[in-house]
Amino acid sequence: MAKCPPRNDWFQRAPDVGGVQRFEAFFAGHGYNLHRHDTYAIGQTLAGVQSFQYRGGWRHSLPGGTLVLHPDEIHDGEAGTESGFHYRMMYIEPALIQQMLGGQPLPFIQTGLSSDPRLFAATGVLLRSLDAALDPLEEQDALFDLAQALNTVSGVTRARQSFDYVAAQRAREYIHSALERNVTLEELAQHSGRDRWSLSRDFRLLFGTSPYRYLTMRRLDRVRALLIQGQPLVNAALIAGFTDQSHMTRQFSKTYGLSPARWLKLQGR
Template sequence: MKKDIHQVNLYRRVVPDVEILSLYSARAFPRHSHDQFGIGVFAQGSQRSWSNIGNVNAVTGDIIMVNPGEIHDGIPAGPRGWHMLYINPDVFINEWNSDLPTDALILKPVVHDPVLGLMVRQFFRQLTNNESDTMALEEMILRCLMQAGKHHTLTATRGIPYSSTVRRVKEFIDDAPEENMTLTGLATLCDISRFQLIRRFSREVGMTPHAYLLQSRVRLAKKLLSQGKRTVDVALMAGFTDQSHLTHAFQKQTGITPGQYRTAVVE
């Protein structure tokens, strides 16, 4: 039986509005998105990913980045590892003192930048070895932001806006992901067939309505866990049937368990 290689460390939050994660895993990640900007270095291995500019490949030494709401996945060629910083988008924009809305700043999905790679690796080395205080770590994160924002943004605007049908379904799900929903109900909401809904939603969003619902529930669960609520309670509050269903969906999307996330983010 093939061994499941999966090691992940979500570090206790040392800087507000920044999640810090290291991962070494052979698992594939399904299409999903984050609420934050992500900046990291590919430490070993390689993978193919779907992004807002199509399929991209990342290998050892590359910088990998994601934008808030950008649908992406991760298909590895074998065990691969990375170190990532996930930064609140408001913080990113504010640090740039920019009048641009968050969705107008778009980071490239994969770049080769030895300078930024060294910055990220130095940050993680000092973090794990307790070599720096909080102020020094905060400064290093801002230097990473400056390097990425200055050299690795896309000037093109995002893709075609969602159709009114897809936008309505997305908003309906996002407004109350904890509610019990059916494909029939969502299709009726838009006066189209279930087949039309799945086809249109998948084409425009990059995932099915059910996959998007699970992602929204995981996002809600993260918010509740960060407030210190118990995992067993969060499962029901976020719309999952029980704790095991929450754990499965949470780990599939984030690579970590709800308990690991709660431990890292709760003061």
């Protein structure tokens, strides 16, 4: 029997809107090295088997289910069969989920996979098509429904912890104002009105990652935007607040599982 000709990897990204990044991709074999990011990664496998390492084991996503990767959890991605895998995914800032849930520990799906139809339906609205933007009100309703579905389906009962959402939010806003310079935990504590170790704990609980990781990720967001605009790697690194290009490249590869050069190639650049 003749083998099917190899298919090329491809990646299509929709315009970022309101803290949500959406994309569609196909990988014939290996997709991503082990990496982590500080957003939720929520999506659906459209065809094939999407295999990945997550929380100490291999997971296999099939059409009809939902992937929910928690912020800052290490994972990778590859085809589970020779036919490759086709999927749509979105990255959602934990701060958005916080706004809809009123400031509480982030919902957590332990295995990274769910067969719950409520979560599949809520995710499907946001991933229905990347070719046309959703109506703003439709998108906001869909995000609210997704947050509620995540909270309901998470199935993890956690004891109520004492935390200061207002202080953590002040620290998050301060980070956004200081991307181009060094920021200390003492600075964040002074600005937020919370002692530094309580603030560090609260930040992780409420936003899914540490203050330093959050700062690094926002810098990498800026790097990607600058690269899309055509800036050279070295310029993008310095403008975004990294010490040099090699520092940025290390952080980029650790975060996305791809080098900046391969990421740009997948964008068609």
